[in-house]
Amino acid sequence: MTRTLVAELPAHLEETVTVYGWVNTLRLQRRIQFVLVRDHTGLVQVTHLRGGEDDVIEAAFEGVTVESAVKITGRVVANPQVKLGGLEIVPTRVEVVSPAEPKLPIDEKTGIDQRLDWRFLDIRRPSQQLVFDVQTTVERAMREVAAEEGFTELHTPKLMGTASESGAEVFEVGYFGRTAYLAQSPQFYKQMAIAGGIDRVFEIGPVFRAEPSFTSRHATEFTGVDVEIAWVDGAEDVMAFEERMLHRVLTAVAERHGAAIAEHFGTRVVVPELPFPRITMADALARLRATGWDPEGVKEDLDPEGERALCGLIAEETGHEFVFVTRFPAAVRPFYHLRPEDDPSVTESFDLLWKGVEITTGAQREHRYDRLVAQAREKGMDTGPLSGYLDCFRYGTPPHGGLGLGLGRLLMLALGLPSIREATFLFRGPHRLEP
Amino acid sequence: MTRTLVAELPAHLEETVTVYGWVNTLRLQRRIQFVLVRDHTGLVQVTHLRGGEDDVIEAAFEGVTVESAVKITGRVVANPQVKLGGLEIVPTRVEVVSPAEPKLPIDEKTGIDQRLDWRFLDIRRPSQQLVFDVQTTVERAMREVAAEEGFTELHTPKLMGTASESGAEVFEVGYFGRTAYLAQSPQFYKQMAIAGGIDRVFEIGPVFRAEPSFTSRHATEFTGVDVEIAWVDGAEDVMAFEERMLHRVLTAVAERHGAAIAEHFGTRVVVPELPFPRITMADALARLRATGWDPEGVKEDLDPEGERALCGLIAEETGHEFVFVTRFPAAVRPFYHLRPEDDPSVTESFDLLWKGVEITTGAQREHRYDRLVAQAREKGMDTGPLSGYLDCFRYGTPPHGGLGLGLGRLLMLALGLPSIREATFLFRGPHRLEP
Numbered sequence: 055m056t057r058t059l060v061a062e063l064p065a066h067l068e069e070t071v072t073v074y075g076w077v078n079t080l081r082l083q084r085r086i087q088f089v090l091v092r093d094h095t096g097l098v099q100v101t102h103l104r105g106g107e108d109d110v111i112e113a114a115f116e117g118v119t120v121e122s123a124v125k126i127t128g129r130v131v132a133n134p135q136v137k138l139g140g141l142e143i144v145p146t147r148v149e150v151v152s153p154a155e156p157k158l159p160i161d162e163k164t165g166i167d168q169r170l171d172w173r174f175l176d177i178r179r180p181s182q183q184l185v186f187d188v189q190t191t192v193e194r195a196m197r198e199v200a201a202e203e204g205f206t207e208l209h210t211p212k213l214m215g216t217a218s219e220s221g222a223e224v225f226e227v228g229y230f231g232r233t234a235y236l237a238q239s240p241q242f243y244k245q246m247a248i249a250g251g252i253d254r255v256f257e258i259g260p261v262f263r264a265e266p267s268f269t270s271r272h273a274t275e276f277t278g279v280d281v282e283i284a285w286v287d288g289a290e291d292v293m294a295f296e297e298r299m300l301h302r303v304l305t306a307v308a309e310r311h312g313a314a315i316a317e318h319f320g321t322r323v324v325v326p327e328l329p330f331p332r333i334t335m336a337d338a339l340a341r342l343r344a345t346g347w348d349p350e351g352v353k354e355d356l357d358p359e360g361e362r363a364l365c366g367l368i369a370e371e372t373g374h375e376f377v378f379v380t381r382f383p384a385a386v387r388p389f390y391h392l393r394p395e396d397d398p399s400v401t402e403s404f405d406l407l408w409k410g411v412e413i414t415t416g417a418q419r420e421h422r423y424d425r426l427v428a429q430a431r432e433k434g435m436d437t438g439p440l441s442g443y444l445d446c447f448r449y450g451t452p453p454h455g456g457l458g459l460g461l462g463r464l465l466m467l468a469l470g471l472p473s474i475r476e477a478t479f480l481f482r483g484p485h486r487l488e489p
Numbered sequence: 490m491t492r493t494l495v496a497e498l499p500a501h502l503e504e505t506v507t508v509y510g511w512v513n514t515l516r517l518q519r520r521i522q523f524v525l526v527r528d529h530t531g532l533v534q535v536t537h538l539r540g541g542e543d544d545v546i547e548a549a550f551e552g553v554t555v556e557s558a559v560k561i562t563g564r565v566v567a568n569p570q571v572k573l574g575g576l577e578i579v580p581t582r583v584e585v586v587s588p589a590e591p592k593l594p595i596d597e598k599t600g601i602d603q604r605l606d607w608r609f610l611d612i613r614r615p616s617q618q619l620v621f622d623v624q625t626t627v628e629r630a631m632r633e634v635a636a637e638e639g640f641t642e643l644h645t646p647k648l649m650g651t652a653s654e655s656g657a658e659v660f661e662v663g664y665f666g667r668t669a670y671l672a673q674s675p676q677f678y679k680q681m682a683i684a685g686g687i688d689r690v691f692e693i694g695p696v697f698r699a700e701p702s703f704t705s706r707h708a709t710e711f712t713g714v715d716v717e718i719a720w721v722d723g724a725e726d727v728m729a730f731e732e733r734m735l736h737r738v739l740t741a742v743a744e745r746h747g748a749a750i751a752e753h754f755g756t757r758v759v760v761p762e763l764p765f766p767r768i769t770m771a772d773a774l775a776r777l778r779a780t781g782w783d784p785e786g787v788k789e790d791l792d793p794e795g796e797r798a799l800c801g802l803i804a805e806e807t808g809h810e811f812v813f814v815t816r817f818p819a820a821v822r823p824f825y826h827l828r829p830e831d832d833p834s835v836t837e838s839f840d841l842l843w844k845g846v847e848i849t850t851g852a853q854r855e856h857r858y859d860r861l862v863a864q865a866r867e868k869g870m871d872t873g874p875l876s877g878y879l880d881c882f883r884y885g886t887p888p889h890g891g892l893g894l895g896l897g898r899l900l901m902l903a904l905g906l907p908s909i910r911e912a913t914f915l916f917r918g919p920h921r922l923e924p
Contacts (some may be wrong), residue, residue, distance in 0.1 A: 123885040153883040174685035190642040207625040209712040215922030250609035277644040450558040450589040487650030
């Protein structure tokens with residue numbers, strides 16, 4: 055028995071095929087049984103005229119429940135009256151492979167929390183299937199760019215012997231009588247790879263944050279896209295890579311899924327023009343203050359309100375959904391961000407904002423051992439626990455820079471989803487470890 | 490300043506270029522200074538005739554240390570006497586971007602443990618760079634096959650609310666006042682995706698095993714390749730996918746890296762013929778016992794010695810490096826492996842052995858709720874903690890099967906490395922959490 059996908063049916067008119075899928079809808083009328091069957095490529099109507107004695111198909115359809123997994127064999131027949139592609143299947147054999155219990159625990163009206171409890175049922179909806187189709191397209195496009203530009207795919211460890219940059223917000227793991235920590239970012243490891251002579255590093259993998267945050271864009275575990283590039287001349291090289299990558303990503307998403315995204319989410323995928331707008335943090339703060347944001351003039355960093363307002367200003371001015379904010383003050387950036395020669399009060403760093411939300415932090419890193427140690431001390435850090443990191447700068451390390459991008463946020467914004475919870479296969483938050 | 494890669498130099502004869510890299514070797518003779526510079530694409534000789542007064546290049550080369558990061562600008566000149574591609578660079582400018590301390594902590598004679606302590610220096614060796622180039626090729630080839638066959642790229646959570654299949658060997662994580670567990674495998678989650686209507690699941694991600702194992706093929710954290718396929722008719726469908734994937738992988742590795750692998754590791758990459766040999770566990774045991782293995786006849790599973798011996802037998806008979814061992818006894822397989830109708834004492838499962846080492850476990854899963862519960866109980870399991878898993882089989886779940894493959898083992902065997910430690914960027918074992 056060979057499977058035919060629902061999307062392939064138009065090529066099989068007047069043939070006998072077998073489709074595998076789920077019972078989406080049952081309309082069992084007095085003389086005709088209509089059963090809509092769904093697979094991951096679409097919906098098809100199966101139409102059965104109730105027969106006489108021993109009609110096993112009639113009996114199967116009477117007994118089957120919605121969401122049962124079925125195999126339906128039958129003839130593909132053109133029928134202009136059928137909305138689903140103008141065709142239907144006249145069944146000759148029905149197999150209920152796995153019956154669903156009659157009462158489903160969620161329906162279209164169920165709230166997000168209970169839907170997450172039954173996530174496997176939730177993602178059967180075509181709109182949710184689309185999320186993961188888009189994710190696949192996004193990653194493929196990213197890897198195409200990475201491959202063309204000579205990146206090495208790396209897997210950095212998630213178990214660390216010492217807590218990374220900030221001791222807070224890190225999960226502790228019992229490890230053969232000692233404590234390990236879950237990596238909050240591949241940051242140090244990808245720099246280690248650069249120090250190891252790997253020219254360009256690319257990784258997509260899990261990132262863990264023990265933050266008790268309950269916003270629509272935070273998770274305790276999420277998928278990070280990490281990039282590190284050797285021999286950069288500044289953060290600009292990293293930004294230029296990121297905009298090339300995102301341009302490719304959104305071109306692919308628009309081409310392959312633009313219509314479906316519009317249909318399911320009412321969101322238009324805009325392929326961004328290159329280059330993306332850039333604004334220094336100093337200019338951004340000045341622009342925002344002129345609009346009344348931060349009336350006291352004390353903020354050195356953008357808060358979510360500032361990020362939204364800035365994207366609004368830039369969109370109004372340029373029509374662009376993205377903006378790179380550059381040269382963050384050294385005070386709000388980690389010790390390892392490089393400080394430009396012309397102004398050591400700032401860093402050779404950036405955030406990328408999209409539709410009002412930060413999706414990336416990036417920077418050129420300080421690669422000179424003495425400066426790195428001095429900057430760590432200036433931040434009041436104990437360099438002892440950092441020694442494994444600092445050692446990487448003692449034996450010849452090229453200038454380098456990189457970025458980290460949250461895949462869930464990117465998907466959430468690309469599709470116009472209300473929360474990262476809906477852009478993640480199985481969301482993890484302070485109150486959610488299941489399913 | 491534009492960078493020219495060492496591998497590109499033959500196309501730039503008689504031009505002035507700048508190469509970025511590390512000082513590989515210094516031979517500072519009385520009249521001539523020879524400096525070999527290495528980037529990730531090769532080695533080039535830089536030749537400087539000592540000059541007269543104020544020779545800043547002479548001074549730079551006198552002061553520079555091996556492994557310092559440098560930028561060298563100069564003219565590319567043909568010189569048939571130079572072994573490295575018959576060309577050399579006559580420098581006009583030397584910049585020491587990041588000096589190396591004079592005494593390196595490891596050299597060619599250093600043992601594996603100390604080399605792992607200084608892994609970033611260890612991987613500067615071209616042979617180690619090759620490991621990660623091959624890894625990149627392997628993953629790209631896998632994803633090509635996955636894309637062609639309609640797989641969805643998924644990221645399953647690594648933080649779990651309940652310990653997966655075996656309570657032992659799982660790392661515990663402090664999680665906001667409760668305990669989470671690190672996923673030993675994406676097994677349950679990828680099945681959940683299948684129950685969620687995702688037709689084919691593909692994931693490459695970290696896997697955590699709290700096993701105190703110290704063999705050459707075990708790690709506490711490794712990169713797993715996971716596949717799950719809906720609507721299979723048996724384990725055969727999964728094996729057929731895996732051999733297609735590995736055929737593609739080894740074809741790509743042989744083409745792109747075959748010569749380099751032979752040069753650096755003396756290993757010949759053999760593109761396997763399709764199909765791979767298959768042998769049932771019962772036949773494998775009988776064949777092995779005939780050779781004297783397990784003289785008491787008590788083993789139901791293959792031990793490492795049995796795996797090596799079986800691969801030896803198959804290689805002798807068929808010339809093939811791979812063998813699928815099928816139909817493992819139900820006693821040695823997890824409760825969720827499907828048992829074939831014709832013999833419920835075995836499972837619809839397989840291992841894949843390559844060159845004497847197990848690299849994959851796979852199976853068709855039991856998708857029928859009642860049987861699954863019965864099999865769990867038969868194994869003496871408490872179904873309470875399993876309820877989240879079992880719920881996925883209550884609302885229509887298609888037959889499905891999948892496999893898990895260790896990327897490090899695959900690389901180790903493809904290259905002929907002595908240990909998974911050398912096939913992993915940063916190895917994690919019971920005694921190793923650093924660097």
